[in-house]
Amino acid sequence: MTAAEGDGGDKPSGVQSIDRAVAILTAFSRARPVVGISELAKHTGLSRGTTHRLVSALAAHGMLAQVPGSAAYSLGPRLLGLSEAAREQxxxxxxxxxxxxxxxxxxxxxxxxxxxxxxxxxxxxxxxxxxxxxxxxxxxxxxxxxxxxxxxxxxxxxxxxxxxxxxxxxxxxxxxxxxxxxxxxxxxxxxxxxxxxxxxxxxxxxxxxxxxxxxxxxxxxxxxxxxxxxxxxxxxxxxxxxxxxxxxxxxxxxxx
CATH class of the missing domain: 3.30.450.40 (GAF domain)
Structure with a gap:
C-alpha cells in the first residue's frame, strides 16, 4: 500500500481527495512543469485510474491544463489569480x-x-x-x-x-x-x-x-x-x- 493511498485510510473521503489533489499539484515544479498521467501516478503513489480522475477534476476547475497536442498536463490558469492573492498576503x-x-x-x-x-x-x-x-x-x-x-x-x-x-x-x-x-x-x-x-x-x-x-x-x-x-x-x-x-x-x- 502506498503512502498517498494508505495514509488517508481513516480520513473522510472528501479530505482524502483533497490530500490526493494537493499531492498531484505539488508534483509540478520549475524543473518539472509538464507531467503526464503515468508520471503523476508514480510520483504520488496513486493508481493510474485515481490519478486520471483527479487530474480531470482539477483541469475542469482550471487548476491544471492539458498541454496542446499532448497527453501531459501543466499547472492551470486559475492558479495565477490565486498566486497573486497569496503574494499580497x-x-x-x-x-x-x-x-x-x-x-x-x-x-x-x-x-x-x-x-x-x-x-x-x-x-x-x-x-x-x-x-x-x-x-x-x-x-x-x-x-x-x-x-x-x-x-x-x-x-x-x-x-x-x-x-x-x-x-x-x-x-x-x-x-x-x-x-x-x-x-x-x-x-x-x-x-x-x-x-x-x-x-x-x-x-x-x-x-x-x-x-x-x-x-x-x-x-x-x-x-x-x-x-x-x-x-x-x-x-x-x-x-x-x-x-x-x-x-x-x-x-x-x-x-x-
Missing part, C-alpha cells in the same frame, strides 16, 4: 509585523527589517521599537546605507551573489580583505554582530530571513543601546533572533 512586510512584534517583546529591544537593493545598498524597511525610554529608533527608514556597514548589511552582503560581493569589495581598497573575512564568518556563524560600527552608541545582532526559494530575502535585527549590551549579550540573543527569523522564513514559504 505573503509579502515580506505583511508577514514580518507579528514576528517582529514577538521578537521585540522577547528581547525588550528595537527590531528592524532590512533588505539589499540592486545598487547595492542596504535599506531598513520596517521597525518595531523598544518600549524602553532609552532605545534605538530608525529615523531613516528606506534610506540607502552602505551594504557592508552594520550587522544587517553584513548578513545581506554575505549571502548576495558573488558579483555583487566582488563589486563592493572592489571599492574598498585595503579594507576589502578584512571585509571578505568578516563575510565568511557571517556565513559560517549564521549571524552578524555590530558594536557601534555604523551608529555610535548602538550595538546589534542580525540573522538572515529566507524566502520560498531558499534565498536570503531580508535580515532581521535587534538593536540595543551600547550601555545595555555588549558582544556576549548579543550572542546570547542569537537563538531567539534565529527563532523569529525561522518563523518569518516559514511564513514566506521556506521549508528549511
Amino acid at each position: 505573503l509579502s515580506l512586510d505583511v508577514q514580518a509585523r507579528p514576528v517582529m512584534a514577538w521578537l521585540r517583546d522577547q528581547t525588550g529591544e528595537t527590531v528592524g527589517l532590512h533588505i539589499l537593493d540592486a545598487v547595492p545598498s542596504r535599506r531598513t524597511i520596517a521597525q518595531v521599537e523598544s518600549l524602553q525610554a532609552l532605545r534605538r529608533t530608525y529615523t531613516d527608514l528606506g534610506a540607502a546605507k552602505p551594504p557592508h556597514q552594520g550587522a544587517p548589511g553584513k548578513v545581506l552582503l554575505a549571502h548576495a551573489p558573488a558579483d555583487v560581493i566582488d563589486g563592493v569589495l572592489a571599492g574598498l581598497g585595503d579594507a576589502a580583505a578584512r571585509l571578505e573575512g568578516e563575510l565568511a564568518r557571517v556565513r559560517a556563524d549564521g549571524y552578524a554582530i555590530s558594536l557601534e560600527e555604523r551608529v555610535k552608541g548602538v550595538v546589534a545582532v542580525a540573522v538572515p530571513v529566507r524566502d520560498h526559494n531558499g534565498s536570503v530575502a531580508a535580515a532581521l535585527s535587534v538593536s540595543i543601546p551600547a550601555v545595555r549590551a555588549g558582544r556576549d549579550d548579543l550572542v546570547a540573543l542569537t537563538p531567539t533572533v534565529r527563532k523569529a527569523a525561522a518563523t518569518l522564513s516559514a511564513r514566506l514559504g521556506h521549508e528549511g
Whole structure:
C-alpha cells in the first residue's frame, strides 16, 4: 500500500481527495512543469485510474491544463489569480509585523527589517521599537546605507551573489580583505554582530530571513543601546533572533 493511498485510510473521503489533489499539484515544479498521467501516478503513489480522475477534476476547475497536442498536463490558469492573492498576503512586510512584534517583546529591544537593493545598498524597511525610554529608533527608514556597514548589511552582503560581493569589495581598497573575512564568518556563524560600527552608541545582532526559494530575502535585527549590551549579550540573543527569523522564513514559504 502506498503512502498517498494508505495514509488517508481513516480520513473522510472528501479530505482524502483533497490530500490526493494537493499531492498531484505539488508534483509540478520549475524543473518539472509538464507531467503526464503515468508520471503523476508514480510520483504520488496513486493508481493510474485515481490519478486520471483527479487530474480531470482539477483541469475542469482550471487548476491544471492539458498541454496542446499532448497527453501531459501543466499547472492551470486559475492558479495565477490565486498566486497573486497569496503574494499580497505573503509579502515580506505583511508577514514580518507579528514576528517582529514577538521578537521585540522577547528581547525588550528595537527590531528592524532590512533588505539589499540592486545598487547595492542596504535599506531598513520596517521597525518595531523598544518600549524602553532609552532605545534605538530608525529615523531613516528606506534610506540607502552602505551594504557592508552594520550587522544587517553584513548578513545581506554575505549571502548576495558573488558579483555583487566582488563589486563592493572592489571599492574598498585595503579594507576589502578584512571585509571578505568578516563575510565568511557571517556565513559560517549564521549571524552578524555590530558594536557601534555604523551608529555610535548602538550595538546589534542580525540573522538572515529566507524566502520560498531558499534565498536570503531580508535580515532581521535587534538593536540595543551600547550601555545595555555588549558582544556576549548579543550572542546570547542569537537563538531567539534565529527563532523569529525561522518563523518569518516559514511564513514566506521556506521549508528549511
